[in-house]
Amino acid sequence: MKKVFLQPSIVHVVIAAFILSFLLFSNGIGGDFVFDDVVTVQKRDDIKKIENFFNLFISPYHQNTPQTSLYRPLVMASFMMKYTFFGNSPAGFHVINIIIHAINSVLVFWFALYVSKSHRFANLTFLLFLVLPIHTEAVTWISGRAELLAFFWSMASLYLFSQRKWKLTAVALLLALLSKEISIMVIPIMIYLGWARDKKDLQRILKELSRVALSVGIYCVLRFIALGRYFLSDTVTTFVENPIKFIPLYDRVATAFYVTWLYIERLFWPIHLSADYSYSAIEVVNSIFTSPRALFGFLTIFILVVAVFWKKTRTGILGISAVVFLAPFLLVSNLIFPIGTIMGERLMYFSSLGFVMFVAYALYIASEKGKITAYGAFVVFCMLITFWSFLTVQRNLDWQDNKTIFNASFRESPNSVITRSSRAALFIKEKKWENAREELSHIQQIYPEHAHSLNLMGIVAHHDGDFERAEELYKKSISLSINPVNQYINLSNLYLKLNRVDEAAEMLLNVIMRYPYAQYVASYAYLKISIGKPDVAISIIREYFGENISHSEIAAALGTAYFVKQDYRNALLYLMEAQSMGMDAKQIEEMIKIAEKQTAQ
Secondary structure (H helix, E strand, C coil): CCCCCCCCCHHHHHHHHHHHHHHHHHHHCCCCCCCCHHHHHHCCHHHHCHHHCHHHHHCCCCCCCHHHCCCCHHHHHHHHHHHHHHCCCHHHHHHHHHHHHHHHHHHHHHHHHHHHCCHHHHHHHHHHHHHCHHHHHHHHCHHHHHHHHHHHHHHHHHHHHHCCCHHHHHHHHHHHHCCCHHHHHHHHHHHHHHHHHCCCCHHHHHHHHHHHHHHHHHHHHHHHHHHHHHCCCCCCCCCCCCHHHHCCHHHHHHHHHHHHHHHHHHHHCCCCCCCCCCCCCCCCCCCCCCCHHHHHHHHHHHHHHHHHHCHHHHCCHHHHHHHHHHHHHHHHCCCCCCCCCCCCHHHHCCCHHHHHHHHHHHHHHHHCCCHHHHHHHHHHHHHHHHHHHHHHHHHHHHHCCHHHHHHHHHHHCCCCHHHHHHHHHHHHHCCCHHHHHHHHHHHHHHCCCCHHHHHHHHHHHHHHCCHHHHHHHHHHHHHHCCCCHHHHHHHHHHHHHCCCHHHHHHHHHHHHHHCCCHHHHHHHHHHHHHCCCHHHHHHHHHHHHCCCCCCHHHHHHHHHHHHHCCCHHHHHHHHHHHHHCCCCCHHHHHHHHHHHHHHHC
């Protein structure tokens, strides 16, 4: 094994990282937008206009939804750059993710070499990190970009920290924080490296790190501007997404230890990967002593803590590996405080570095014990690389589109409410109404108060012509939902069908207050025009779009409102503008002809 791993130059490492990354993940490039991609990437209008670039840094991650307490402007900025220079094809987003993963793997090589001074250990760590199947959620899922960027800038800050380049360290740290909140845990890693590896006293370490405090301050100011009163609030979630948050403390901790062991299992033996671990895919545990997995999870954390502080391990690779795993993990584990989800494979991207360092260290030590153990370690390493690489390539196929990922999740988590409701939504989209009813019936047996499922049941009732039942279900779903935009739209459509136009407009107004997209504002304006209130239509358009009318739907609605008011000069102006932007509806053409005649008189 000693002869296998020579001392490659950084150029060789970079070339290997890019070649292997594309070999492993290229079959995911053709994948579509899935899950959160639709909201945070595909349908988010503000990231499609470069003039909104600086506004991203004072906006929440989910547009107009600060209550989620998520602030990741650098991720949104990276999506904007892709839209600006390479268009809206999802393939480009996938390629960028693969490139970032390759660069991250190079940084892993540097870090492993930095803490061990061994090229063999660095090679082992680099290759294991590169192929790890649990990374597919972060790399192949477009919205996994947050994990990739947070890791990149965190590792960059560690590199600059090791070089004592404090100003650049501060910049890298700020960019890491602007990528994802988990990056704050790079600071404890810096402190540990200074204390355990460099043998500095705590006072000196804190004095040095005070040079990067401004980064944290700038981040906090920007985060406050973006989130306001939600700056430090808990992530808004539901019982379905994270039941841990809603159970007693002892049960919460025991279940979190159970989940800890699930993570370890999926890191080492990743044959049951899933995009959904929500209720009721994971059982709630009442005691670590009645659940072997919870007990193993507790023992894992205990051993890692011992490795961090025990004198015989804290100055070496084991202690550093333990802190690299623990620091980011504790922030997402639900052990210290509950987060928005009970479990997510993408959340292991940072901590997985600590895991592969442990595995690489075991192989490295075995290779030092003699020729037989060295060859044995090499065989084990080759088996791991082959096994993990095969699973990574296979797992990419699950992320091709919503149908493939929901079906894959269903195989692993057949009792998950979110997975079943997602399948029901797909069946509705495919007009497979009986299949949708079957899925929704199962959900009612598992968790009857699920807002999304109730909304889907409303759609089915609407389709069946049971309008009273549909209205009841939509309203109940709204009352249970954190952000009931789809429910308001569905209820608005129902009221339109029943000719209750005022109520339909009221529902759309609720949507506009959250997401003032052109299509919603234009629909609301047309509803007001239809009941003889063109002034209200003009007012709502001016409120959200001002004088800069750059959407064909908005220009058409504004022109129609002026036409109804018999202000033909303004009507002609905006109707022709809509036509110039591609709006070729026959009604537009007819109104233009009438307006031209009227203005000519």
